[in-house]
Every structure is written in C-alpha cells, then in structure tokens.
Amino acid sequence: MPASRSAPRTAPRRSAPIVTLAAALALGVPGLVPSATAHTPPTASADVYVSPAGSDSSDGTAQHPVSTLPRARDLARGRSAHQNADLTIHLAAGTYRVDGPLQLDARDSGQGGHRIIWQGAGAGTTVISGGRKVEGWQPVPGRPGLWSAPAPQGLTDTRQLYVDGVRGRRAGGEVPVSLTLTPTGYTASSDAIAHWRHPGDAEFVYTSGEALWNVERNGLGQWTEPRCPIAAAQGTTITMARPCWDNSTRRVEFPDRPGRTVSMVGPGTLTNKAKASYVENAFELLDEPGEWYLDRSARTVYYLPRPGEDPRSADIEAASAEKLVDGHGTAKAPLHDVAFQGLQFSYATWLTPSGPEGFSEIQAGYTITGAQGWATQGLCGFTPGGTCPFASWTKMPGNVSFSYARGIEISDSTFAHLGAAGLELGAGTADSTVRTSVFTDISGNGLEIGGVDGQTPASGIEVSDNHLYALPREFHGGVGILNGYTQHTTIAHNQLDHLGYSAISLGWGGWPDKIGSPATPNPSHDNAVRDNLIFDYLQLLDDGGGVYTQGLTGTSMADGEKVTGNVIHGQWGLGKSVYTDNGCTYETVQGNVLYGAAYANVAGRHTDYRDKLGNNDPTLIKDNWWEEGTADADSKGLVTTGNHIMSSLAEVPPDILAGAGIEPAQRSVLDRVTQAVSVPEAPARVGTSTGGADALYVIFNPSHVDGGSPVTGYTAHALRPDGTQAATASITAADFERQAYVRLGQLPFSQGPFRVTVTAHNARGESAPSLASAPLAPTVPVALPAAPTAAKVRAGSHAATLAWTPPAATGDAKVIGYRITVSDGRVIEVAGRDVLVTQPSGKGMFRVVGGLVPGRAYTFSIAAVTAAGTGPGAIAPTPPLP
Template identity: 80%
Template sequence: MPVRSALIAALAALVIGGPGLVTSAGAGARPAPGAADVYVSPVGQDAADGTGAHPVRTLTRARDLARSRAARSDGDQAVHLASGTYRMAGPLVLDGRDSGQGGHRIVWQGVGADSTLISGGRKVDGWRPTPGRPGLWSAPAPQGLDDTRQLYVDGVRAQRARGEVPVGLSVTATGYTATADTIARWRHPADAEFVYTGGEPLWNVERNGLGQWTEPRCRIAAAQGTTITMAQPCWDNSTKRVEFPDRPGRTVSMVGPGRLTNNGKASYIENAYELLDQPGEWYLDRSAHTVYYLPRAGEDLTSADVEAAAAEKLVDGRGTQAAPLHDVAFQGLQFGYATWLTPSKPEGFSEIQAGYTITGPTGWATQGLCGFVDGGTCPFASWTKMPGNVSFTYGQRIDIEDSVFAHLGAAGLELGAGTSDARVRGSVFTDISGNGLEIGGVDGQPAVSGVEVTDNHLYGLPREYHGGVGILDGYTQHTTIAHNQLDHLGYSAISLGWGGWPDKIGSPATPNPSHDNVVRDNLIHDYMQLLDDGGGVYTQGLTGTSLGDGEKVTGNVIHDQWGLGKSVYTDNGCTYETVQGNVLYGAAYANVASRHTDYRDALGNNDPTLIKGNWWEEGTADSSSKGLVTSGNRIMAGLSDVPADVLANAGIEPAYRGILDRAVEAPAVPEAPARVGTSSGGADGLYVTFNPSFVEGGSPVTGYTAYALRADGTEAARASVDVAEFKRLGYVRVGQLGAGQGPFRVVVTARNANGESAASLASAPLSPSAASVLPGAPTGPRLRTAARAATVAWTPPAVTGDAKVIGYRITVSDGRVVAVGGRDVLVTQASGKGMFRVLGGLDPGTSYTVSIAAVTVAGVGPGVSATGTTAAG
C-alpha cells in the first residue's frame, strides 16, 4: 500500500477505534459507525468517497456527503473527524438540510478536543530578525491575510502593541487636537486604536469609558499635524449619545454617560509599530504585508507555531423559522483561531454593556430608543450583540459536548434567535476576546427556549473586550444554567435579562418574553477582576410574570469579587427574581442588591423579589417591604458555617470534573496586571494598587512586583508581594524612595511557575509626601446580629485627612481588635459605598459593642461605635 494511503487508512482507523469523548468529562458515548457515516481527515481528498479507508479532506465536502447519505441512516449518523487541524477560510454553513432524520442525530465527532481542531487561523512562517530593532522579529503575512486582531505563538495569545498615549489631547467634535504631531509621524496612524477602560476611579486611576462596566474602542481615521480625526460612526456613537432635554446628563438609553468620560481621554493606545516595546507584543503592517513580534523569553520563532486568526466564523448554523436546523451534535472538538474585524473598521466598538454596542451612522440618536425619541428603533435597548465565532439561529436540539472554545476573537458560542432545546455540556470556554457563551437576544426576534448549559468551565476571559461576561442570556424561556464553574473573569460571570433601565426615570421595564429561567448550583469565583458595577449573577428587567415563573438563582457558591459590585446583582427593573440557598461572600459592598421601585403602577411598591435562606456576610435582617421579602438568611463567619453538602453540590458534577484539568493553553507567563494606581505611602514611599492578572498562563499567579521608575525610566525601587498578602491588603508599598524625590511612575508585573509577565502600563506620576492629618470617623455604624456571629457595617468617612484610607480597625468589647483590609476598602472609599465584615465566635444572648476607625498612613482616626445583642442560642 502506498505510504499516503497507509497514512489515511491509519487515521481512519484512529477515528473508528481511538479515544472518543473524554470519559472523565462524563459526556455521552459516540455513535456506533454506520453505513451512512462520513470520514474526514486533514490528509484526505475531497474526491474520495468519504468511507473509513478513503476520507475526504474538508468539512464542507463531508457535510455534502452526509446530506446525500442521510436516507441510508437507521440511527445516529456520524461525521468522523480524525485528529489534526482543519483550516477554515470560511465557516461550515449548515441549514435545515443538514439535520438528523427520523428522530436521530447527525453527530460531528472528533477524536477529542485535545486532538481535533477546527481552525480559522493562518500559519505565519519565515521569521527573521528585524534590522535596526534588536529583539524584534518579522515575517511575511500569509497570503490573503488582509487584517487580523489576534496572533498566537505556540497556542499563547500575543498582545497587540500598546502603550500610553504619547501626547496630550483636547476633545473636538471630530476627534482630538494633540499637543504635538507625534502620532501623525507614525508609520500608519490610521491603524491605531484608542481604548477607554472604565472602572471605578481609584487613587490616581481614572475612569475613561462609557460607564465603569465598559471598555469602548475607536480607531483613528487620520492624523495630520496635531489634528486627530476619529473613525465614524464609532466617534459619534461614543460622544453624542442623545440626552433628555430636561434631565442634563441622563442619556435616553439610560445606560452610562452620553460621552466618553474624563474629557475623552483614552486609557491607552493600541496597534502601532511605534508601540512595540514589551515581550509578547505584535503588529501587522497591512500595507507592507509584514507581521512584527517581540518574542517572550524562551520563544524560538524559527520553530514556533505562529497562528494569525483569519476566519471570522467557524460554524454558521443557518436554520430558518420554516426550515430549522435540528438534531445536530458536536462532540470532542476544539474551535479556535477565529477573529472579528468589525472593531477594526469605522464601526469600532462603542460598548454599552456586556459586549452590546451602539452601531450605525445614527445609532447614538435612535438605536434602541423606542418610545423615547422620534425615530427610535424598537424594542427599547435592542442594541447590537457581539457575534459568535460559532453560531446557530433557528436550531432545534443542537447538542455540544466535550468540546473546547478557545483562542477566539468574538464571542465563543452563540445560540441565537429561534434556538430551542439545545444543550451545552462538559465543555471549556477560555481565551475568548468577548463573551464566552451567548444565549438568545434582545432585538425582538423569536425567543430562545429550553437551553441547558451544564457542567462547563468558563475562565480566563474576556481577553480583549473586557466588558464581556462568561454567559450572556437575553430574553429566553426555560433556560437552565447549572453546575458550571466560572472563574478568573474580567467582569460579571453570568448576565441575564435586559431592558430594565427605564426605572431610572420612573418608567416600567421593557416588556419581554422571559420566564422560567434558572441559575443554580454554579461555582463562581475571582470575577470582576478588571471592571466594576457588576456581579457574580447580574440581572435587570422583567424575569417573568410572577415569582412562580420568574428567574430563580439558587444553590450557587459565589465568592472573591475584586471590583465594586455585588454577589447577586438585581439591577434596574429586576422583577420576580428569587435568590435562595446561595453561599455568598467576598463581595465589595453587597451580597444581594434588591430594592427597586415597581413603576408598573403608581402604588409605590418594590419590584417583587424574594431573598431567602442564603448564607452570606451582609447580615440584613428579615423583612417584608412592599413586595421585597428577605427571610431566613444566615450570617456566615466562615465556610464551616455552611453545610458541607451545599458547598459540595455547587460547580461541575463529579462525572465531568476532568475538564478542570484540561490544558488548553501552553504554559506561559501571566498577562500583565492593569489599572495601576498610586497613593502617598509616607515621606519616602508610595502605596500601589492594581487589578490582578485574571489570565494566569496555565499556572496560578503566585505574586506581584511593583517597580517605581524615575522620570528617565530607570528603576528607583521595587517591592514584591505574594498573592495572599495582596488579597489581604489590596496594595503593596514601595519604600526607600527618598524624601522630596520624584515624581515616580509605577509598573507592575505578575509571576507564576513559568516566569514573570511583561510590565503593566505605567501609573500616573506621583511624589511621596508625608501625611499628618488623621482621617475622619466612619458613619452609619450598624451591628447586625445572629446567635454566634454578627455583621459590622459602616460607611467610609467623607473626610480622609491628607492621605487615602488603606484599612479599618474594628475594636470589639470582648477585647478583640480586627484589622480590615482588601480591595473593597479602596473602592468603597472612592465611591462612598458601605463596608461590612463578619465577627464570628460570639456568645448567644450577649451584648457587644464595636468601634470602627479608618486607617491611613497618618495613623488611626477616631472611631464610631455600634451596640447589639446576639440572638439566644
């Protein structure tokens, strides 16, 4: 037998007899081979007959053969994909003709997600050192690659070249006037993109987005001299959002400001050759058709697999209402190396929330503003959803199991309009630019129903559009999101519902078809690592018609939030939600946000909400207030206060936990920390805070190092902190800077078992200064008691002296002194939000007095006291 034929036969045999679904993931068995099956191999030939001995090469040819053989199938029909990479110039398009017949399925079956890759990437070869730029390498762009936003080196995402804006900017109607012509003298200024990171303003970190939950992006259209013209319509959609004439500052969208905050100042600039200065950065010079890259330590470009994401979609299921795509499954596959180019175009990325954007030339004035402006499009809040690199519309009984969605440039998987009875199970979502998984929409299309999302692991995302979420659910019915693990996320973990914002002006939420949606038994932790004003589970708008069919958030364990927000966030217009039996701790200022006025009538009631039987730190007492019922919640001083079976039940079920060990990325250093801010740490030091690395590089981050830099860029001092200490305090102190010295800028790196990350973008300059004025006293002290524990709650002081609050000291009448630190100390001070901590080990039926005092570098301020008696044991 010729060598090539022998190889194809061996690959086909591997498909038939090799490992199928990963048994530790608990997915169902592969279909038995049948006469109607089709075999595919990366080394097959499309002229072949698609049998086991003669596989075809492309998925499109396999689809066509499966169509022609469907009538011969008396069971599930399989398309067997041998191990290897299937490169896609465009998507595998499926329609109603590609459906299972007679109650059976068509199963697109890979050898395993670790072995079978459906790729939209183009390999970049021919790397050489770049003359005149030590350390920089270049290679010709692959033929036909006109643009991309993502590059990967041995499976590790590279960072588009970025840096601080090199000039001062003043906003104009069409862009900016710069203080110098620096940008105009760059090679290709029209490639560059301004990025506006939201987040709560903290120390000398500014808020630059369209709300602290957003990170919009707009490209430069042209730069001539000191005039910078921004691309349209992105610029207008981000700076001209229409406002109510009688409510200055209140946009008709009712979501965020009408224009970019901080006078339109960008947080940083991205995608220019001149910004290549950190290991792991890259740039595509489109006119020269050349890719540039600064290798990380240990990378050898002469042998590395470098992939540029090229295709924008990998699978496109195009069912219709009349002819849906149905009874199709995907198992044992990885989907990767796809991009999304709209943000690079004049449309840009004018974000409004959760990856939804305002688009079109008049989007700022009309899009989704139904009923509030002339010409407003309907329904209200129907903005443009980020697309999925794998997507389905009008799909019935679409099953995805034991698969991986990684190295993707848009949303990972989209189950769009008209989808029903779909399942996503036992799969991994990571290294995705935007939302991990999207279900349904908000644009008036037929509702999605009966979707089950269970036993999946979503982590290390979003990588590029940081306002994205792990799971985004729009207007859906009978959706179940259960037993998933979501961790290390830039913003919220799970976001449901929409259209509740009109309650900001005393109007009811947008009517919608949502009902009977359940979020239960998920494990969510280390979320909101970059942006603010979100939650572990975030909901707004109407969730049903009663508490009976309204949204249920039950049995989840949600902990360790970094940003400013809540564990379960019931935002504007959230109506008929039940929050019951969850374990909620480690949030910034609330475990559950719950009270909103119900504007569907003029009775002054609250949106009906039930908060019952949770274990939490918030400690709010039982009450029933005009539709808002809080009942039977328990203060927890530690996990030992929670029944072990409740904790064990949350997260991925035992049969699927093998996916937690699945290595998707090659070992790498962490992503650089972000949003570095400084505050005076005394006469010779600076306190430094930052957002941690939520992309860990396949190995946990173990610590951070802050470097104080002089004006000439040389190092003045450094300080390191391990992860546990940084979590406890929320900052690190860099000392020995010398009295009267400075100003200094600070960069921060992260480290793991694979090494040290690239440096973060630098903080604003600041000089150390002595502090002598003590902070004022906190206000509003409360002691919320149970039998053996109590929640101490207070509001940060309005006056902080001449230094920032870095902690609190709680003195208890039983003699204990409790030091309070952490990120919530820092973010609640800036925002004036409340604080709380739990005291455990108390005696039942005993009176306790606590005193709370703020701490700055100047010392401990005056205390304020509260007294309470614990319940009888």
C-alpha cells in the same frame, strides 16, 4: 474558603498535528475504523469519514476519507434522506483549516428522529481552525530581538496572533502626546502620531472603572471599555473614526435631565474625552516581549518573542476567518438534531472593531452601531425616531453561531483562542445543550444565549458541567455566559473563574426604572441558574456580579428566575454576589453561599413602576449563607427570610459546598489544557496614594490570565520622571489577595514625582509591565481620617454583620484599612479591595464578626486607617444576641 478546583493549566500543548491517513489507521484513530467493504457504495445511513490527509474526490468511507468540512456536509446531506440511525461524520485527529464558516441549514439536519453527529477525536486533537500559519521568520536588521515574516496568503487583517496557543498582545502603550478635544477628535501636543507608519491602524482604548485614588475614569461607565480607531493623523490633528466617535461622544440625553441618557445606560459621552487610557496597534509601540504588529500594506508580520520562544520552530497562528460554524435555519425550516462532540474551535477573529464602527460599548459586549446609532438605535419611544425594541443594540457575534435551530448538542469540546464571542445560540434556538466543554482565551463573551431584538426567544437551553475561565481577553466588558430573553434556560453545575467582569449575566431592558418607568416587557420566564461555582470575577471592571440580572424575569414568582445553590466568592471589583439590577422582577435567590463581595451579597430593592402603589419589584431572598446579614422582612414585595450570617465556611452544610460546580463524574474537564505555559498578563489600573515621607501605597487589578501557571506574586516598580527605576517592592499573591495594596518605600522625595508600574510572576517568569500610574510624590500626611458613618449591627445567633459607610473626609491620605474593636477585648484589622475603593465611590462596607455568645450584648468601634494613623471610631452598639 472552599477548594477552588481550578484547572491545573501547566502542561504545554501545541496545535494538533496533521496526521496521514495511513498513520491514523495504524494508530487506531477514533472515527477511522477500516470497513470490511471499503469499495462498496455506502448505504443511505452510512457514516462519513474525514481526514486532513484525505481527498475531496474520495467517497468518504473509512478507507477513503474526504478532507474538508463542506465536502463532508454535502455527503451527509445525500445520505440522510433515509436515515434509520444516527449518522456520524468522523473527523480524524488534525487541524481543519477553514477560510469561512461551515454553513449548515435545514438540509443538514438529522432525519427520522436521529442525529447528524460531527465527532472529533477529542478537544485539542481535532481542531477546526480559522487561522493561517505564519512561517518564514527572520530577525529584523537593526532591531535586536524583533522578528518578521511575510503575511500568509489570504490574510488581509487580523486582531489576534498566537504563539503555541499563547495569545500575543497587539503592540500598544501610553498615548505619547497630550490631547485636546475637538468636534472630530483631538488636537495633539505634537505631530508624533502623524509620523507613525500607519496611524490609521491605531485605536484608542478607554479603560473604565470607579474613580479611585489617582486612577482616572475614561470610559462609558465602569462596566465598559470602549475602543475607537484613529481615522487619520495629519500634523497635530487627529481625526477619529466615525460612526464610532459619534456613538461614543454624542449619545442623546433627556432635555430635562442633564447627564441622563435616553438609553439610561452610562454617560452620554466618554467620561474623559481628552485622555484615552492607551493606544493599540502601532508599530512604533512594539517594545515589549509578546507584542506583535501586522503591517497590512507591506504584508509583514512583526513579533517580539517572549523569553524561551523561537519563532522559527513555534506554531504561530494568525486568526483569519471571522466565523467557523454558521448554523442557521428559519422559523419554518429550522436546523435540527445536530451534535458536535470532541472538537476544538480556535483561531477566528472579528474585524468590525477595527473599522469605522469601532467598539462603542453599552454593556456586556453590546454596542451602538450605525451612522445615527447614538441618536436612535434601540431608543424606541424615548426619543423621536428611536428604533424598537428599547435597548436592542448590536450584539457581539459568536465565532460559532446558531439560530433557528433545535436539538443542537455541543459536548466535550473547547472554544479557545477566539476573537469575538465563543459560541452563540441565538434567536429561535431551542431544546439544545452545551455540556462538558471549555471556554477560555476568548476576546469577548464566552457563551451567548438568545438576544434582545424582539425575535423568537431561545428556549429549552441547558448549559451544564462546563468550565469558563480567563476571559474576556480583549473586550473586557464581556461576561462568561450572556443570557438575553430566553425561556426554560438552565445554567447549572458550571465553574466560572478568573473573569474580567461578571460571570453570568441575564435579562435586559430594565433601565427605564431609573426614570420611574416600568421595565420593557419581554418574553423571558422559567430560567434557572443553579449549583454553579463562581469565583475570582470582576477582576478588571466594576458594577457587575457573580450572577447579574436586570429586567423582568417572568410573569410571577412562580415562573420568574431562580438563582439557587450557587457558591460565589472572591469578587475583586465593586459589585454584588447576586446583583438584581434595574427592573429585576420576580427573582428568587435561595440556598446560595455568598461571601467575599464588595458592598453587598444581594441587592434586591427596586421600586416597581408598573403601578402607582409604591411597591418593590417582587423578589425573594431566602435561606442563603452570606455575610450581608440583612434581617428578615417583608417589605412591599421584597421578602428576606431564613438567611444565615456566616463567619466561616465551617458553618455551611457540606453538601451545599460539595454540590456546586462541575459534577464529580465530569471534573476531568478542569484538566483540559489549551496552550503552552507562559508568563501572566500584566496587572491593570495601577493607582497610588501617599504612604509617608518616602513611600507610596500602590493598588492595582491582578491579571485574570495567569498564563497556565498560578500567579505567585507581584512587583511594583517606581519610575523617576526620566523613566529610570528608583525602587521596587514585592508582595506574594496570597498577601495581595488579602491586603490589596503594596507599600513602596525608600523613595527620595527630591527625585519625584514617581510613576509606578507593576509586574506579575508565575513559575514561567515575569509579565510585561503594566501601564504606569499617574505621577505622585510622597508626602507626610498629617490629618487623621474622620470616623466612618452610619455604623450599624445586624445580629445573628453567634455572629454579627457590621455595616458602615466610609468617612467623608480622610485627611491628606487614602484609607488603607479599618480597625474594629470589640467590647470583649478583640481588635480586628480589616483589609481588602473594598477598603480601597468604597471611600471614593461612596459605597457601604460590611464585615462579619464571629465567635459571639448568645444572650450577650456587645459594642463595636470602627475606625479608618491611613498613612497618618488611625482615626476616631464610630460606635455601633447591639442588643443582646438571640
């Protein structure tokens, strides 16, 4: 595997200090250079100076800076009318707290071909903050370890709290009652929730995923994680908030296609409405270090510190403002020629999910909203009264956003500790760049480009040399970069790693091909995704990809989307390296290095329903280095040619590997630190299977948030029915990456059934425990698994790809591995995440066997392995290698 080049996130960093003007001048802070004529009125093109120690009654010169962003904006407006050079607004080091967004419009544009530059002293040094500092912490009597503080003035609600830049977790845990579905919510098995302080603050979270082992699916598709608040709890009656509940449980279906929604995306209702995965935001669940709760009525913040944290001395920030910068022009009067350099945007929230709308997710952070959203929103001609265009659901907003803006440049900046999407370049944004910036610790999507609502598409956007990692933190169906309907967009030389779902997602509106209809027409064309380094993605959810695309990408192969030169590896959940999904048309996938994916490197076969000829959506898959091994073919518009089966990276031309990711001159962006080092986030989706008379096999999703220090290992904890610990088992992070499960032994049968939690470790310590698995008792498996099916060989010159489908019957245990026997005497043990999850999902598998001799014929046997032993082999002969 190539070096991951992930950022060393180890050094602690607290919020930037507020410095005095005198100190700034003495230290030579960038942007505060004394003027020789400090008291001379500024010329029309004179720069504006800002400092937290300044005064808005000053004139904005270097020696007399103003203190707020709106005042600096207004001074720049007055000085730009006769601009004959770039006008720079110098923001000295420090924290600039805002109650609402810095509003920019056409009046704030550069003039005469010049720019207005908002120049900070460096990301992490100049911070534009929507947070309110929480002070006055005191121990809570009768609750050892718990602290409280008065809510800051002006803070009415928030979804995020940060301690020295480390995100706290809203108090949450398992739903403490069993639930029975009703038309308005649930009937609970007891009135426990009704006795909480504020049951209306709590929200149910429905974690999705493939049905694997004994992990349940509770969401709206395995790529989503919807959330709905509780409206009220009285006795055993729990009423859920509307419209969220209706939008998540009543999505309209085709009358003649039961189970197929008119949206054609996911199920019509929550997969398991009678069981939320967990509940969040309740004081009664505040029991793990790192958790917090805001009692809005009492105006009190509660926090349970992690080891080593002292609330009295820590910088504790509650996100308050919902937007930091709002730059919006119009089609006739766009905002233009504005740059933002050396800034950090932090501590903004997003409160819509806390209200009646909740978070009824469709895909990639898009949601269904409105009282009749389930019945009409974005359903266009597919249902009476449907609104158009098709699939124009509600996009997650950006905490920093622009629309109808051109010539916007964002560079050397950081988007961190944010509660919605990080940066949104929306409709009508053109000829703009985002480069050498960091996106991390963001609740939803990292960067959003364009939209899907029929407005003017974004165009000419370049996103290059950025690092996007450890996201999303809250809305786990979010992606690193979301690109809607755009033109001439280039996403190049970025590094995206440690992502809960897909890394880069492009396109929209392709779902109608599920019912034999063509993809929705859209204005996209000439978009490129090239030379990016993508790894450790799909770490929480499934059915995504390193690069995911759906819908029409252009008007021909010439102007369709190009995915080239990327290195993509380390996929965890089910998906593809490059995922050409529904209706993806005119896509070129060429010259990429693709490996370590579950069930496909590239999925490119979809019927083209624009005519009745039965062709495939035109797609070119060419000259890639991959493990899939599909033979060259020209099948009705789907062309596969010149691809290379790779058994190791040594076979890949070094220049392809070296050319992917952030360019050498810009790689210092990987060293940028945004928070103090902390313990990792807890693993997720813990499942178990029998491992013998006294053992369980334990599977789980690793945390995609390592706390700024690499995860070194995991520990599984078996819990008796009374909650006491029965046994533990540990595994290193490296072994878990290879094997994907832990064997937890020495479990007395008589003390079961057992539930299992998992913790993660790094140099800082141990994470909070995960949510527990469903209970299971060890058993002695007897029946061996059946043989895999559909075994076949795809031969190259020195290697072959073996493909097979997991056995339909696995006996009384789950498949934990495969054994490949080669006719040359080799025995190859196959392990990994795909081994565990492809069997219940019915997905195929593949592995590359290298070291083969050209001209020689081979025979391969593939057998499944469970706790009962190794089953019979499926024989896959191959003709002599070329």
